[in-house]
Amino acid sequence: MMIESQIREVFDYQNNYLKQLPPGTPREILDTIDFSDTHVKILTGVRRCGKSTVLAQLTTREGISNILSFEDPRLSLFEVNDFFKLEKIFEANGRNDIYFFDEIQNVKGWERYVRVLHDQKKKVVITGSNARILSKEHSTSLTGRQISYEIFPFSFSEYLNFTEATANLASFTDYLVQGGFPEYLTSKKNDVLINLFNDLIYRDIVVRHGLRNPDIVRELGVFLASNIGKVFSYNNLVKNFDLGSGNTVKTYISYFEDTFLFFAIPRFSYSLQQQIKNPKKIYGIDTGLIATLSMSFSKDKGRSLENKVFIHLKRMGKEIHYYQKNGECDFIVSKNKHIEFAVQVCYELTPENLDRELNGLLEAMTDLNLEEGYILTMDQEEQLEKEGKTIQVKPVWKWMTEH
Numbered sequence: 001m002m003i004e005s006q007i008r009e010v011f012d013y014q015n016n017y018l019k020q021l022p023p024g025t026p027r028e029i030l031d032t033i034d035f036s037d038t039h040v041k042i043l044t045g046v047r048r049c050g051k052s053t054v055l056a057q058l059t060t061r062e063g064i065s066n067i068l069s070f071e072d073p074r075l076s077l078f079e080v081n082d083f084f085k086l087e088k089i090f091e092a093n094g095r096n097d098i099y100f101f102d103e104i105q106n107v108k109g110w111e112r113y114v115r116v117l118h119d120q121k122k123k124v125v126i127t128g129s130n131a132r133i134l135s136k137e138h139s140t141s142l143t144g145r146q147i148s149y150e151i152f153p154f155s156f157s158e159y160l161n162f163t164e165a166t167a168n169l170a171s172f173t174d175y176l177v178q179g180g181f182p183e184y185l186t187s188k189k190n191d192v193l194i195n196l197f198n199d200l201i202y203r204d205i206v207v208r209h210g211l212r213n214p215d216i217v218r219e220l221g222v223f224l225a226s227n228i229g230k231v232f233s234y235n236n237l238v239k240n241f242d243l244g245s246g247n248t249v250k251t252y253i254s255y256f257e258d259t260f261l262f263f264a265i266p267r268f269s270y271s272l273q274q275q276i277k278n279p280k281k282i283y284g285i286d287t288g289l290i291a292t293l294s295m296s297f298s299k300d301k302g303r304s305l306e307n308k309v310f311i312h313l314k315r316m317g318k319e320i321h322y323y324q325k326n327g328e329c330d331f332i333v334s335k336n337k338h339i340e341f342a343v344q345v346c347y348e349l350t351p352e353n354l355d356r357e358l359n360g361l362l363e364a365m366t367d368l369n370l371e372e373g374y375i376l377t378m379d380q381e382e383q384l385e386k387e388g389k390t391i392q393v394k395p396v397w398k399w400m401t402e403h
Contacts, residue, residue: 001079006074007085010075014067040118041125047129047204048181049152050182058100066096067101068100068101078107079107083113112141129260131258150260150315152311154180155315156401157400159180176287196289197292201218202214209255220241220256224262263282263310264280268332285311306345309343328360332368339370342372343376344357345375349380361373362389371390374399377394
C-alpha cells in the first residue's frame with residue numbers, strides 16, 4: 001500500500017519527464033486507435049518496441065496527461081486499492097475521463113479496477129509486455145469490453161520516417177540489417193539488443209515462471225534464432241536440449257511467444273487437429289535482433305528477407321500458415337479465417353530456382369483456389385503468367401510501401 005503523496009510524487013516526476021522528451025516517430029497504429037467507444041484499449045508487444053511512446057503520443061493527441069507507468073520501482077508497493085488515490089490525482093490534473101496505464105500487469109488485481117472504470121463509462125488504455133498475463137487476467141473481467149492492439153518494432157515506413165530516408169533498395173537493405181527497434185537505431189550499439197534479449201529471457205520467462213535452469217532457456221532462444229524460417233519438431237528439441245518431454249518444450253516455446261520474441265506458425269490444413277500435430281516453422285520479432293543472436297542468420301539474406309515479410313504480415317493483422325505438399329510455399333495469408341493470397345519469398349529468382357519457387361506457389365494457389373499470388377524478392381519486378389494464374393514478382397520494399 002502507498003499513501004497519496006507518494007503516488008503524486010511519482011506521477012509528477014513521470015509527467016515532467018515525459019514533457020521533456022521529444023515526441024518520437026509517429027506510429028502508424030495511432031490512426032487505428034480512437035475513443036468513439038468505451039472499449040478498454042490494450043496495447044501489447046515486445047519490450048522496447050515503443051509501447052510507452054505510443055501511449056505518450058496518445059496523451060498528446062487527446063490533450064490529457066493522466067498517465068502512470070508501473071515500471072517505476074517507486075511504485076513496487078502499489079496495490080489495487082491505491083488506484084482510487086490515483087483517481088484523485090488525475091482529477092486534480094484537470095480531467096478524469098481518460099486513463100493511461102503503462103505496464104499495468106505489475107499491479108495484482110488491476111483488471112478488477114479497470115472493469116470498474118469501464119462500467120463508469122471511462123476510457124482506458126493499458127500496455128503490457130506479456131501476451132499470456134494480459135489475456136489470462138482480463139479474459140473474464142473484461143470479456144467483450146476490450147480491443148487489443150499489437151505494437152511491433154518500426155515498420156519500413158516508420159523506419160524511413162525515423163531515418164529521414166526515401167524508399168529504395170539502399171534504405172531497405174539498411175532496414176533489413178538493422179531492424180526496427182528505436183533504441184538500437186538511435187545508438188547502433190549491439191549491447192542494446194543483447195540486453196533486450198537477456199531481459200526477455202530472464203525477466204519475462206525465467207523469473208516470471210520460476211524456471212530453475214536459465215541457461216537452457218537462453219540456449220534454446222539462440223537455437224531458434226539460428227533456425228529462423230525452418231521447420232522444427234518438439235521431439236527433436238527434446239533430444240537436443242534434454243528437456244524431458246515434448247510438453248516441456250511446448251511450454252517453453254509458448255513462453256517465447258508470450259514475450260513476442262518468437263512466433264511458431266503451423267503448416268496449413270483445413271483440420272485444426274492436423275495443424276496441431278504438424279511440424280511448425282519459427283520466426284523472430286526483428287531481423288536486427290535475430291542477426292545479433294545468430295551468425296548463421298546474419299549471413300543468410302534469404303531467411304532474413306523471409307522473416308521481414310512474415311513480421312510485416314503479422315503487423316497487418318493476418319493469420320499465417322506455411323504450405324507443404326509436393327512443393328512448399330512460404331506463407332498462406334488469411335484474415336478472419338478467409339484465405340486471401342499466397343506468398344513465396346526468394347532473395348533472387350534465378351534460372352536454377354525459378355521452377356522450384358514457382359511450382360510451390362502454383363501448387364498452393366491451385367489447391368486453395370487462389371487467384372492472387374506473390375513472389376517477393378530483394379529487387380526483381382515482373383508479372384508471370386502460368387497455368388492460368390497471374391503471379392506478381394515484386395521487391396519486398398515496394399510491396400511493403402503498398403501494403
